[in-house]
Amino acid sequence: MSPLGAPEPTVGRIALYLRCLRACQREGLQTISSYGIEQRTGISSGQVRKDLSYFGEFGKPGRGYDVSALLDRLARIMHLHVPHRVIIVGAGHLGTALAGYAGFAESRFEVAALFDNDPAKIGKQARGLEIMDVASLNEHKERLGARFGIIATPAASAQQVADLMVQAGINAILNFTPVRLRVPEGVVARNVDVAHELEVLSYFASE
Amino acid sequence: MSPLGAPEPTVGRIALYLRCLRACQREGLQTISSYGIEQRTGISSGQVRKDLSYFGEFGKPGRGYDVSALLDRLARIMHLHVPHRVIIVGAGHLGTALAGYAGFAESRFEVAALFDNDPAKIGKQARGLEIMDVASLNEHKERLGARFGIIATPAASAQQVADLMVQAGINAILNFTPVRLRVPEGVVARNVDVAHELEVLSYFASE
DNA sequence: TAGATTGTTAATCGATTAACAATC
DNA sequence: TAGATTGTTAATCGATTAACAATC
Numbered sequence: 195m196s197p198l199g200a201p202e203p204t205v206g207r208i209a210l211y212l213r214c215l216r217a218c219q220r221e222g223l224q225t226i227s228s229y230g231i232e233q234r235t236g237i238s239s240g241q242v243r244k245d246l247s248y249f250g251e252f253g254k255p256g257r258g259y260d261v262s263a264l265l266d267r268l269a270r271i272m273h274l275h276v277p278h279r280v281i282i283v284g285a286g287h288l289g290t291a292l293a294g295y296a297g298f299a300e301s302r303f304e305v306a307a308l309f310d311n312d313p314a315k316i317g318k319q320a321r322g323l324e325i326m327d328v329a330s331l332n333e334h335k336e337r338l339g340a341r342f343g344i345i346a347t348p349a350a351s352a353q354q355v356a357d358l359m360v361q362a363g364i365n366a367i368l369n370f371t372p373v374r375l376r377v378p379e380g381v382v383a384r385n386v387d388v389a390h391e392l393e394v395l396s397y398f399a400s401e
Numbered sequence: 402m403s404p405l406g407a408p409e410p411t412v413g414r415i416a417l418y419l420r421c422l423r424a425c426q427r428e429g430l431q432t433i434s435s436y437g438i439e440q441r442t443g444i445s446s447g448q449v450r451k452d453l454s455y456f457g458e459f460g461k462p463g464r465g466y467d468v469s470a471l472l473d474r475l476a477r478i479m480h481l482h483v484p485h486r487v488i489i490v491g492a493g494h495l496g497t498a499l500a501g502y503a504g505f506a507e508s509r510f511e512v513a514a515l516f517d518n519d520p521a522k523i524g525k526q527a528r529g530l531e532i533m534d535v536a537s538l539n540e541h542k543e544r545l546g547a548r549f550g551i552i553a554t555p556a557a558s559a560q561q562v563a564d565l566m567v568q569a570g571i572n573a574i575l576n577f578t579p580v581r582l583r584v585p586e587g588v589v590a591r592n593v594d595v596a597h598e599l600e601v602l603s604y605f606a607s608e
Numbered sequence: 609t610a611g612a613t614t615g616t617t618a619a620t621c622g623a624t625t626a627a628c629a630a631t632c
Numbered sequence: 633t634a635g636a637t638t639g640t641t642a643a644t645c646g647a648t649t650a651a652c653a654a655t656c
Contacts, residue, residue: 201623202601209600213579227637236581239637240625247639255638256632273603280599287498287528294494297556297579297596301603321494341606342599349504366606368598372420372504374443382605384598389504391575391591392487392549393416394409396480396508398589399548399573408647434613446613447649454615462614463656613656620649631638 200248207245208268210235215265216300227258277302279339281364283355284346285310285325288370292344294321306338311351328358335362345369356383407455414452415475417442422472423507434465484509486546488571490562491553492517492532495577499551501528513545518558535565542569552576563590 200208214234218226228239228246235242246252249271253259269275280298282289285308293305308320309328316327326334343364345355349371356367356375367383369375372390375383407415421441425433435446435453442449453459456478460466476482487505489496492515500512515527516535523534533541550571552562556578563574563582574590576582579597582590 203623205604206597206601208604209597212600229637238625240627243637243639244624251639253638254632255630256636258637271604272600273606274600278599278603287494287501291494291498292595295595298599301596301600303596303599342602366599366602368595368602380607382602382607384602386593386595386598388499388502388575388593389508389510390413390416391593392485392505392510392573393419393479393481393508394413395549395573395575395589395591396485397412397415397478399480400587400589410647436613445649447651450613450615451648458615460614461656462654463612465613611656614654616652616654618649618651620647622647623645625642625644627642628640629638630640632636 200245204245204248205272207235207237207241208249208272210237211242211245212265212268212272212274213300215261215268218261219265223261225258226261226264228253230258274301277304278342279304279306280342280344281305281307281309281331281338281340281359281362282344282346283309283328283331283359284344284348284351284370285312285315285320286346289344289346290320292346293323303342306340307334328355331358331362340364342366342368345371345375347371349373407452411452411455412479414442414444414448415456415479417444418449418452419472419475419479419481420507422468422475425468426472430468432465433468433471435460437465481508484511485549486511486513487549487551488512488514488516488538488545488547488566489551489553490516490535490538490566491551491555491558491577492519492522492527493553496551496553497527499553500530510549513547514541535562538565538569547571549573549575552578554578556580 214231228242231242232239252264252267280303282293293308307326308323309326309331311328315325318325343359345352347355352371352373359367360381365381369383369385372387377383421438435449438449439446459471459474487510489500500515515530516533516538518535522532525532550566552559554562559576559578559580566574567588572588576590576592579594584590
């Protein structure tokens with residue numbers, strides 16, 4: 195009933211089904227069963243059906259799911275049926291690496307601009323984008339029309355950058371610093387913390 | 402009792418407590434309570450005590466925890482009391498960004514070497530490291546003594562690189578491609594999938 | 609001692625898995 | 633029709649939260 199009632203793990207898996215369905219479509223597959231999805235993703239067929247059930251009924255008993263139709267429906271549910279512009283703040287090594295990351299394209303994320311606060315970088319080009327002054331972020335917001343922001347600055351600037359992003363109409367922030375961001379209602383933030391991932395690996399690594 | 406019985410979410414939080422404790426130590430704090438940890442991390446005091454209880458008894462009722470002692474114990478539990486050498490395969494923008502990432506130092510991760518398969522890159526320097534031929538990974542394994550590997554190659558090479566890493570004695574792999582790696586018993590792999598993070602953000606972003 | 613805070617137990621919550629009637 | 637596969641319900645599992653006796 196309430197699509198907003200889906201648990202977060204379900205949402206994460208829906209994104210994986212979407213990927214799986216794109217691959218199926220490239221292979222020319224018309225139809226796939228929940229068991230077919232299990233084989234390709236490792237997620238059990240029961241889990242697949244349960245996850246989909248949060249959002250509606252998409253399949254036909256005895257037949258499975260129409261690949262294109264399910265792809266389309268899931269893309270809409272995830273808001274991934276339209277392209278999204280992303281801005282990146284922090285034009286260091288990480289920020290410029292992300293600016294050119296090819297993996298965004300499949301989900302229709304387009305890096306619209308790259309910002310920094312270093313006068314030595316501002317005005318230069320990186321990955322085909324001009325590096326702009328982060329202080330001018332607000333002036334560019336209408337032209338850019340970006341709702342996604344990536345923070346690839348030093349940790350010390352993260353909260354300040356997040357505040358600027360929120361001011362500029364960004365309502366989804368991916369933060370590569372380990373800082374826990376404070377964001378207002380209506381804005382979501384997630385962290386990607388590489389050191390943390392290594393730390394968890396360290397625990398589970400044998401010896 | 403069995404330290405291996407701790408749930409994964411607990412392990413993730415222990416890594417956060419460790420960070421918190423390092424900050425406390427830098428501030429010269431002698432002692433901290435579970436409620437103090439709650440204030441600094443946002444994780445409830447009850448959850449903190451529950452998490453710690455999987456590994457032993459570390460505090461004194463009425464007093465709290467000795468910062469240095471707990472830091473030391475948790476670091477050992479996470480195997481983060483000794484330095485770890487990390488190799489990176491893929492000397493593109495992302496790999497070189499990670500090679501110079503300052504955030505690793507606090508947890509004593511040291512990037513020991515950077516590999517690629519591109520003859521145009523092999524022999525060049527990046528972030529103070531010589532880029533070496535990934536085909537020679539095995540020959541360097543004793544000298545490097547690395548147990549952690551980061552995959553920052555195109556997705557198409559990820560599994561092959563993982564296999565090489567396993568051969569070279571790596572038993573913890575952090576994979577930046579979206580490929581689900583097949584690794585033998587005794588080797589752990591985790592993925593960092595930036596596009597996936599944006600996709601999940603897309604669902605939760607308003608509108 | 610009185611107050612603070614631990615470690616742990618029991619209660620709750622939420623997510624996953626198993627199972628199956630409905631149906632294409 | 634018979635076989636396949638869905639959507640859903642009930643059972644299980646696991647993690648979080650609440651509560652409190654023990655104790656510094």
